[in-house]
Amino acid sequence: MKAVVILSGGPDSVTLAYKAKSQGHQLYAITFDYGQIAKKEIIYAKIIAEKLGMEQKIVDLSSLNDVFGSTTALMDENIPMPSEFEPEIIVPFRNAIFLSVAVAYTQAVGANKILYGAQGSDAPFYPDCRKEFFKAFQTAARKGTASQIEIDAPFHNMKKSEIIKLGAKLDVPYESTWSCYLNNERQCGVCESCRNRKKGFKEANIVDPTKYEE
Amino acid sequence: MKAVVILSGGPDSVTLAYKAKSQGHQLYAITFDYGQIAKKEIIYAKIIAEKLGMEQKIVDLSSLNDVFGSTTALMDENIPMPSEFEPEIIVPFRNAIFLSVAVAYTQAVGANKILYGAQGSDAPFYPDCRKEFFKAFQTAARKGTASQIEIDAPFHNMKKSEIIKLGAKLDVPYESTWSCYLNNERQCGVCESCRNRKKGFKEANIVDPTKYEE
Numbered sequence: 001m002k003a004v005v006i007l008s009g010g011p012d013s014v015t016l017a018y019k020a021k022s023q024g025h026q027l028y029a030i031t032f033d034y035g036q037i038a039k040k041e042i043i044y045a046k047i048i049a050e051k052l053g054m055e056q057k058i059v060d061l062s063s064l065n066d067v068f069g070s071t072t073a074l075m076d077e078n079i080p081m082p083s084e085f086e087p088e089i090i091v092p093f094r095n096a097i098f099l100s101v102a103v104a105y106t107q108a109v110g111a112n113k114i115l116y117g118a119q120g121s122d123a124p125f126y127p128d129c130r131k132e133f134f135k136a137f138q139t140a141a142r143k144g145t146a147s148q149i150e151i152d153a154p155f156h157n158m159k160k161s162e163i164i165k166l167g168a169k170l171d172v173p174y175e176s177t178w179s180c181y182l183n184n185e186r187q188c189g190v191c192e193s194c195r196n197r198k199k200g201f202k203e204a205n206i207v208d209p210t211k212y213e214e
Numbered sequence: 215m216k217a218v219v220i221l222s223g224g225p226d227s228v229t230l231a232y233k234a235k236s237q238g239h240q241l242y243a244i245t246f247d248y249g250q251i252a253k254k255e256i257i258y259a260k261i262i263a264e265k266l267g268m269e270q271k272i273v274d275l276s277s278l279n280d281v282f283g284s285t286t287a288l289m290d291e292n293i294p295m296p297s298e299f300e301p302e303i304i305v306p307f308r309n310a311i312f313l314s315v316a317v318a319y320t321q322a323v324g325a326n327k328i329l330y331g332a333q334g335s336d337a338p339f340y341p342d343c344r345k346e347f348f349k350a351f352q353t354a355a356r357k358g359t360a361s362q363i364e365i366d367a368p369f370h371n372m373k374k375s376e377i378i379k380l381g382a383k384l385d386v387p388y389e390s391t392w393s394c395y396l397n398n399e400r401q402c403g404v405c406e407s408c409r410n411r412k413k414g415f416k417e418a419n420i421v422d423p424t425k426y427e428e
Contacts, residue, residue: 060277092321107306140350
């Protein structure tokens with residue numbers, strides 16, 4: 001079955017791609033440059049797409065930085081990067097933009113399913129990672145395309161550690177994934193996203209292959 | 215009241231901007247280069263934004279052409295342009311992409327309302343111009359931003375001729391609007407969009423200021 005996977009290059013979407021591949025899906029990856037600081041995640045998304053032999057579109061939406069970049073530390077280097085969750089690490093409605101383009105991409109490749117790596121540990125903080133959001137979005141997508149397109153987010157009620165446990169079974173190369181909100185030589189180890197990554201491996205009781213700065 | 219208006223440079227969205235301006239809204243225009251052939255509509259959107267003194271973002275999403283351009287005659291010059299409605303003039307889920315970015319823009323400017331020029335004459339043909347679509351999208355937007363954002367599409371049950379009648383009262387400069395799906399010196403006069411424009415003026419019994427090729 002053909003499916004479009006939104007592949008950021010982070011551990012969640014990469015695990016999702018490995019899971020779907022193991023289930024026999026024919027995968028089309030879509031990866032976004034949305035003007036984020038962490039351009040390295042795009043490089044890792046490319047590595048993963050090659051490893052899995054997926055067709056991939058890397059979509060340049062970097063001009064979005066000019067539209068709402070000033071609202072978020074993930075896009076504006078002048079905003080200090082918090083080490084815990086703060087509202088300024090929300091990129092407003094980002095995932096809806098990704099999902100919208102992914103819906104359009106399904107029409108080009110003849111797919112009827114989008115794989116979306118929203119995960120349960122993020123849901124309390126990020127409204128667009130919640131089931132109530134992506135279900136509502138699925139309704140809008142069906143109305144807006146007059147189709148029965150499905151948005152499948154199988155990790156939406158799983159903790160990061162559970163996702164990593166699953167990925168370990170699937171031999172996901174986590175050393176080829178990027179979580180950090182910064183773009184340094186190594187992942188910083190202190191931003192909210194790096195902390196969640198560290199915590200995920202620790203709780204999963206799986207050796208974290210990542211070389212952090214700290 | 216602050217509002218973001220999706221301004222394509224076509225008669226519907228331009229009339230909507232004039233209407234909202236006359237009602238005292240503080241308007242922020244957002245205009246998209248989505249890889250369409252008809253780049254001239256962007257020039258007209260710019261002219262209108264200047265006339266109305268609106269702040270405007272012109273967002274470069276032209277890389278979308280590489281994602282789904284091949285599906286639609288509006289983006290791929292190799293597909294013949296039909297002169298009546300055909301499925302290939304649908305740009306899949308385009309308006310959802312625009313709405314998603316517009317939602318993000320509202321967060322940057324502190325607005326709580328999006329003005330969307332979907333009009334009733336298009337609704338039978340374009341699913342993303344239907345009330346059931348934009349209401350579903352509004353629900354998704356509220357869930358995804360945890361806000362009470364409103365998507366206002368006051369023309370959704372109006373015919374084009376009714377919109378033009380309203381615009382004439384508001385002194386909308388229709389000579390500074392672009393409907394054509396092509397990008398010639400003048401609007402072609404024969405594509406589906408030009409035909410609808412001509413028909414709208416005729417039914418409104420208002421002189422069409424447009425100089426068509428045919």
